[in-house]
Amino acid sequence: MEIPIYIFYALLSAIFAALVAIFGKIGLEGIDSTLATTIRAFIMFVFLLLVSAFQGKLKGGITSRQFAFIVLSGVAGALSWLFYFLALKTGTVKAVVAIDRTSVVFAIAFAWLLLGEEVTLRAFIGALLIVIGAILVSLK
Known part of the structure; x- marks a missing residue:
C-alpha cells in the first residue's frame, strides 16, 4: 500500500509546527511577542521568496479573486501567529499547542x-x- 504524499507533507508540517512552539517559547524570553511575530514573519517572507525564486515560481499569473483569498489567508495567518505568540509568552507550550x-x-x-x-x-x-x-x- 502506497502512502499518499500529502500524509508525508502533513507530518513534516506537524513536526515543524511543534518546533515553532519550542523555538518560539525560547525566543520569547525578554522580548515583546508582537515584535517576535514580526521578526518571524519577515524571516518567513525572505525564506519563501528565495524558495519561490529558486523553483522559478515568481512568473506565475494570479487572478484578483485568488489574490484576495490569499491576502485573507495571510491576514488570518498573521493574526493566528500574533495570538499564538501572545499565548506562548505567558502559557505553557503544552497548553498553548493543545488549544491551538x-x-x-x-x-x-x-x-x-x-x-x-x-x-x-x-x-x-x-x-x-x-x-x-x-x-x-x-x-x-
Whole structure:
C-alpha cells in the first residue's frame, strides 16, 4: 500500500509546527511577542521568496479573486501567529499547542459551512476527541 504524499507533507508540517512552539517559547524570553511575530514573519517572507525564486515560481499569473483569498489567508495567518505568540509568552507550550490544535475542529466546521464538505460521524467523533484532548492536556 502506497502512502499518499500529502500524509508525508502533513507530518513534516506537524513536526515543524511543534518546533515553532519550542523555538518560539525560547525566543520569547525578554522580548515583546508582537515584535517576535514580526521578526518571524519577515524571516518567513525572505525564506519563501528565495524558495519561490529558486523553483522559478515568481512568473506565475494570479487572478484578483485568488489574490484576495490569499491576502485573507495571510491576514488570518498573521493574526493566528500574533495570538499564538501572545499565548506562548505567558502559557505553557503544552497548553498553548493543545488549544491551538483545536484549529482542526474549526477548519472542519468552516469547511462544512463555507465549502459544503461532508462531515461524517467519524470526523465528528474525531473532532470531539481533539477538543477533549486539548482540554485534558491544557488543564493543570
